[in-house]
Amino acid sequence: MISTYLGFTLINRDIKSSLDKVASQTQVKRESDYYNAHIGKVETVDDLMDDYRLYSYAVKAYGLDDMGYAKAFMKKVLESDLSDPNSFANRLNDQRYKDFAAAFNFGSTSKDVQSDAQEDELIGLYKQSFTNEEGSAKTESAYFRKAIAKVTNVNELLNDDRLRNYALDSLGIDATYVSKSFLKQVLTSDVNDPASFVNTNGNAKYKALAAQFSFNADGTVANGAAQTAAQTDKMVETYNITVPSFTTKVGAQYNKAYYEANILSVRSIDDLVKDPRLFSYVKAAYSIDPALSAAGFKAVMASDISDPKSYANQLGYAAVVPMFNFAADGTVPAGQDVQTAEQVAKVSANYTARYDDSTTDLIDDAVKNFKKRMDSGIVKIKDLFVSNRDDKDAFNNKMPELTSMALRAYGIDESEVSKTELRKILTSDPYDPKSYVNSLKDDRFVKLAKAFNFDSKGNVSVALQALSxxxxxxxxxxxxxxxxxxxxxxxxxxxxxxxxxxxxxxxxxxxxxxxxxxxxxxxxxxxxxxxxxxxxxxxxxxxxxxxxxxxxxxxxxxxxxxxxxxxxxxxxTSFNFDEKGQLSRDGVGVAQNASELRKTGELYLRQTLELEQGESNEGIRLALYFERNADRMTSIYDLMGDRAMFQVITTTFNLPSSISGMDVDQQAKMLKKIVNIEDLHDPKKLDKMLKRFAAMYDVANNTDTTSSASTALSILMGGAR
Known part of the structure; x- marks a missing residue:
């Protein structure tokens, strides 16, 4: 019989070659091929356990073949959630059970419409979209001012997409449904001629557009410019107060200027409420519900604010009443202004401080509603499309829909995609280059699909992450x-x-x-x-x-x-990346991911090698076992808790068999004096210790040859630790 020292040294010198020899064995290859071919069909723990060959292969790979018979026990192990410290596998002291549970996806693959990271990303992008929208309005306005000053012909305006769209957007004209030729005729029309093209073929918006430019009939500019300074200012102002979906800082400044320029022309409450900009300005300044009607506002202004039960006090709007000098009939008394300079300044100060409160509140409420609905049982894609008006919450009816928020987060206008197409996008695999969403060649839709976890049937599935x-x-x-x-x-x-x-x-x-x-x-x-x-x-x-x-x-x-x-x-290999370094589902399986499948196969070969060596020399098996598991040892108690590891230690250091009968803490105290756990994580020190073990095992079990005996003696005299 070959000595333990020589056998272990030869095998460990080229472990890959040793494992390759095992892999080439007919029976080993047959079982490995069977496992690789059939594990992908397994969907449940019962599927695995009902296939004797699959189950036997798996338990052997993780050194648990002696427990293979206890299927009820092993099922509880496999279904353990390793992220829960109180789960069944985590409560077992033997690390092998945790390794076995970690090799499969039975206890951890919880299905969720969005992971925390996906939800955080979408919400973060949704909030950021408002900042982006404000920045875009500012950028486009600056571009328009600079570029329009250089336009000398109507064609230059029409052929510059940014200029043309800016002008159309400012007046609420949808660029999708108007041709350049039509616009050219509009812009070169004489707005003062009743028979001109714009006056006979255009609506109010096109007439306003023509009035904002100074083009001659031949398309050249009048007076050397496409717009006067006043026309440019007016168009930029109109754009900033109408195009953004909320009041921006620039829009607020325009509103402030408008209010201060026009408020003194108001001679009654009716004048105030009939001017939408003035009325909205006052509401924002005093945090009044934007939905409050003109009649409601009149009732507030008619209130006796000294009466706690008055309408204004009940709504919390009493502060606005003394800011205006209306008489009891709602008019401004002769000889007075609707507001003093001090009152105007006070209202404007309030507006400047509060103009964005409603937007902030809307965003916060929308986010809360989104999170609540995401957590309240969305299990199919149809649940995502349920309107806020149709769910069980009566207080979210006016909030943005879930799909609206998702589209906005990824920079997609709702007009760009129908509900039917959106369903196709969200049920398409964004990680499959040949999927529907990737065929659209639009990264926004790919990112949107990655934000949710729906399978091809519209059911909620497991989120793809870098690590399972x-x-x-x-x-x-x-x-x-x-x-x-x-x-x-x-x-x-x-x-x-x-x-x-x-x-x-x-x-x-x-x-x-x-x-x-x-x-x-x-x-x-x-x-x-x-x-x-x-x-x-x-x-x-x-x-x-x-x-x-x-x-x-x-x-x-x-x-x-x-x-x-x-x-x-x-x-x-534990990460779910493809060859390009991107997230990929290629390695993700139902029962077992590719990395764990590979690891299971490697462990099966290693276990087979150790068992085969143990049939002729138990010392070689023990040395190989120790070498494989040493890196998992983090305390003396780990060593003591593993029978094979403990046997290697007692043999290596020639400890008496009576040590097993000692108190556990006494054992640990003694072992700490001779074993440094950190040495087990040092490949060179570990190799030296295992060679000492092999030599000592040969001496103790008479498996020694003359040559290896001298080797053992040399090691022992060297005092290997």
Whole structure:
């Protein structure tokens, strides 16, 4: 029989070659091929357990074949949510059960119309859209002022899309339904000639448009300019108070100027309420409901504000009453103005402070309603299209619809897409290059589809993220274990708290990752995942990681398949990225993702190798087992809790068998004096220790040959630890 030392050394020297030999065995290949061919058809735990060959392969891969008979127990393991510390698998001390649960998607794939990250992104973009809209109005206005001054012919205006659309938008004319030739005839018409083209063929909007420009009949400019300064000012003002969907800062300034220029011409309440801009200005200045009617406002102004039960006081609008000098009949007394200069200034100050309150309130209320409805049972796409008026909440009827908010968030006007087409977009797979939404060649629609999780049938499905829920849980557990390694007492308590904060931050951030670039561009995420895997950031730099994520895990010559990069390979392949570094569903399976399928296959080969070696030499099996699991050990108690690992330690250091009968804490105290847990994470120190184990095992079990005996003696004399 070959010695333990020689056998382990030969196998471990080229572990890949050893595993390849196992993989080529007829029975092993048959079972591996069967598993790979059929695991994709599994949808439930029962499907897995009902297929004897699949189930046997899986439990063997994770070293649980001795528990394969306990299907009820194993089902509870597989259905455990590893993100829940109180789940069944997490309450078991044996790490193998957690690994087994993490290999499948049975306990963690909760279906949700939007993940937290998706919802946060959509809401963030929705809020940002208002800032963008205001910025766009400002940019387009500046462009119009600059460009219109250079126009010398009507064709220059019509052929500049931005100029033409600005002019049409300012007057509420839909550019979709008007031709350039028609516009040319309108703009070159004489608005003072009743028989001109615009007066015989145009409506009020086209007449107003023609009046805003100074073109001759031949299209040239009159008096050297397409517009007078007054015409340009008027068009820019009209644009800023009518085109944005809310009152912008610039619009508010125009409204203020309008109010202060026109309020003193008001001689009655009727004059005030008949002017929409003046009336809206006053409402905004005193936070009056925009829907309050003229009659309602008159009732407010007629109130006795000294009476707590008066109409104005009941509505909370009493402050506006003394700002106007109306008599009891609603008129302004002769010899007086409707407001003093002080009152005008006060109203304007209030308006400046409050003009955007209604927009802010609307956005906040819309967001609250969106979140509430997203969380209240949307399970099919038809639920998303239910109007606020038709749901069970009577207080959201005037709020933006869910689909309206979604479209706005991604810069899509509701006129651009019908409800039928929107359904097709949202039930299309944005990660499939051949899908309907990708055929539209519009990135806005692709981003919209990525914001929701509907399958092709319109049912809510699982969100695609850079890491599956199980992979996230596993990485978080690894991080916590490494951060608390060898710590005890208050130091460990502090480390646990710090780790929890880091994990929470990691879980929040990973949901926003949509590409390798996103991942590697986030230093906190990179630091977290390297720490979780015990990878030295000095060695695994940004350039190395970029190379690793671009590598083919199936290429024997890639950086991922270098023996020293086993942990790096495990990390890289756990992410759902395609060869271009983008999120992809290619590796996502129902029961098992591609990375876990690959890992299961590798573990099956490794378990088979260890078992086969154990048939002729148990020492080799133990050494291989220890080498595979050493990196998972983070405390002396982990070693003590694993029978095989503990046996390697007692053999290596020639500990008496009586140690097993000692008090657990006494055992731990003694072992800490001879075993440094951190040494198990150092490949060189681990290899040295396992060679010592092999030699000691040979001596203890008489499996030694003369040559290996001298080797063992040499190691022992070297005092390997």
């Amino acid at each position: 829920a199980n992979q996230m849980s596993a990485l978080a557990l690894d991080y916590s274990d490494r951060k608390t390694m060898s710590l005890e007492g208050p130091a460990k308590d502090d480390a646990v708290k710090a780790a929890k904060k880091d994990i929470a931050k990691f879980e929040d951030s990973i949901g926003t990752v949509k590409s390798v670039s996103d991942l590697l561009g986030n230093k906190d995420l990179v630091s977290f995942m390297l720490a979780a895997k015990g990878l030295d950031p000095k060695k695994y730099t940004a350039d190395v990681l970029k190379q690793a994520f671009a590598a083919d895990p199936d290429d024997p010559k890639s950086i991922l398949n270098k023996p020293e990069n086993a942990k790096l390979r495990d990390l890289v």
